[in-house]
Each structure stands twice: as C-alpha cells, then as structure tokens.
Amino acid sequence: NGQEDEYRDLVESFVRWSRENLLQLNVTKTKEMVVDFRKSKSPPSPVCISGKEVELVPSYRFLGVQLDNKLEWSTNTDAVYKKAMSGLYFLRRLRSFSVCSRMLHMFYQSVMASTIFFAAVCWGAGIKAKDANRLNKRIKKAGSVVGCKLANLDEVVRDRMVLKLRTIMDSPSHPLHNTVDKLRSSFSNRLLQPRCSKE
Structure with a gap:
C-alpha cells in the first residue's frame, strides 16, 4: 500500500x-x-x-529500554526484573557482612533503584498491573533487607512525571512546552485532560 x-x-x-x-x-x-x-x-x-x-x-533494545512490536512493556519489565534480582542478591550479601543500614540504603539507591527506575517516565504508566506488582515485590523485599520502607514504583513514576512536566512547563525552549502549556487551566493553573479527536 x-x-x-x-x-x-x-x-x-x-x-x-x-x-x-x-x-x-x-x-x-x-x-x-x-x-x-x-x-x-x-x-x-x-x-x-x-x-x-x-x-x-519482534522486540528491540533502544537506549537501554526494551521496545516490542505490540507497544507493551512486558519484555522491558522482564529485563528490569532480572537486574533487580541480581541487585537484591548483592544487597543480601552486604547485609550478611553486617554492613550498616545507611550503606545498604546507599547501595540500593545507586545500584538497584537506578536500574529499576531507569526511563520509568517512559514505561511506568503503561505497564500491566501484574508487571508492576512483580517489581513492587522486589522493592518491598529490598526495603526489608535495608530496614526501611522504600518508595514503590507508582510513587517514583508519579514524582518523576511531575518533575518532567515542571521542567517542560518552565522551559519555553522545550519542544513540548507549547503543547503542555495549552492544557493549563486559566483558573487553577492545573493541567486539563487532553481531548482526542477521532478521525
């Protein structure tokens, strides 16, 4: 065609x-x-x-993110899950050597969280509930090893999306600035839901 x-x-x-x-x-x-x-x-x-x-x-890794031909995120979640499991293993090994909680938390943030939440703004809102639950279980398990409650996937994705939107709205030179700015309410300064036209 x-x-x-x-x-x-x-x-x-x-x-x-x-x-x-x-x-x-x-x-x-x-x-x-x-x-x-x-x-x-x-x-x-x-x-x-x-x-x-x-x-x-059927799928391709681009800039560290697995994209598939159905535009689903299961392949990417599987890759992230494997990395989280390996990070959790090392976190447990560190705890077995009586490393303090502060250092365990630092290891979690620098090794595990950086791999779990890499490009989460792109895929975080689009993954299936079962995939999100798998990742949240690993985060919860890491929290029990570290000894404190860690932010789950939904919280991190929401915070990072808000930060990204603020960056776009505060930067007139950003390519998406005009698009996002049009969605701003003139009364409350909140973003309105975009309306889709079906053609």
Whole structure:
C-alpha cells in the first residue's frame, strides 16, 4: 500500500544519504521492527540494504529500554526484573557482612533503584498491573533487607512525571512546552485532560 511504499522510499533515501556522507551501514546490526495493529496483517516484504535483507525482530533494545512490536512493556519489565534480582542478591550479601543500614540504603539507591527506575517516565504508566506488582515485590523485599520502607514504583513514576512536566512547563525552549502549556487551566493553573479527536 501507499504507507509501505513511503516507508521503503524513506529507507532508500536514508541509505543514499549515508553513502553520500561516507557513512557505512552495517546491515547485520540493523534491525527492523514493525508495529501494526490491523486485524488483517500480511507479513511485510523484507527491507533490503545493499542487496542484504534486514532482520525483522519482534522486540528491540533502544537506549537501554526494551521496545516490542505490540507497544507493551512486558519484555522491558522482564529485563528490569532480572537486574533487580541480581541487585537484591548483592544487597543480601552486604547485609550478611553486617554492613550498616545507611550503606545498604546507599547501595540500593545507586545500584538497584537506578536500574529499576531507569526511563520509568517512559514505561511506568503503561505497564500491566501484574508487571508492576512483580517489581513492587522486589522493592518491598529490598526495603526489608535495608530496614526501611522504600518508595514503590507508582510513587517514583508519579514524582518523576511531575518533575518532567515542571521542567517542560518552565522551559519555553522545550519542544513540548507549547503543547503542555495549552492544557493549563486559566483558573487553577492545573493541567486539563487532553481531548482526542477521532478521525
């Protein structure tokens, strides 16, 4: 169809631009991920670069976040969960050496929390309840090892989203400033729910 032709033209244009600017594309490292929610899906014809087919993948890791072709976050949650389990193991090992609670908390914040909450603004509000519960159980377990209550996933995501929104609203040069500013209520200065138009 027309959209697929436009997509192929964009790929060809990018390949041409790369050649003109003396950039060599490594086709073996190049992946293609198709997001398609149509009910009647026909498999896309393969993209070829320099006579080689580009591998079609169901998920892809981009900037440390696992994206999948259904735009769900289960794959990413699995990866985060594995990292949390390994961090929890080391946290327990530290406690077994009678490390003080303050140092355990510092280890949690620097090693476990940084991996669990990495890019949480992107995926935190979109994950399934069962995935959120899995991560919250690891956080709760880490809290029992450290000896204090730790902020759960919902609290951290909410705080980070508010911080991100404030940054956008306070910076007129931010690309999303005008979009977010239009949602501001003239009376209470709160953000209004955006209205979607169905076309």
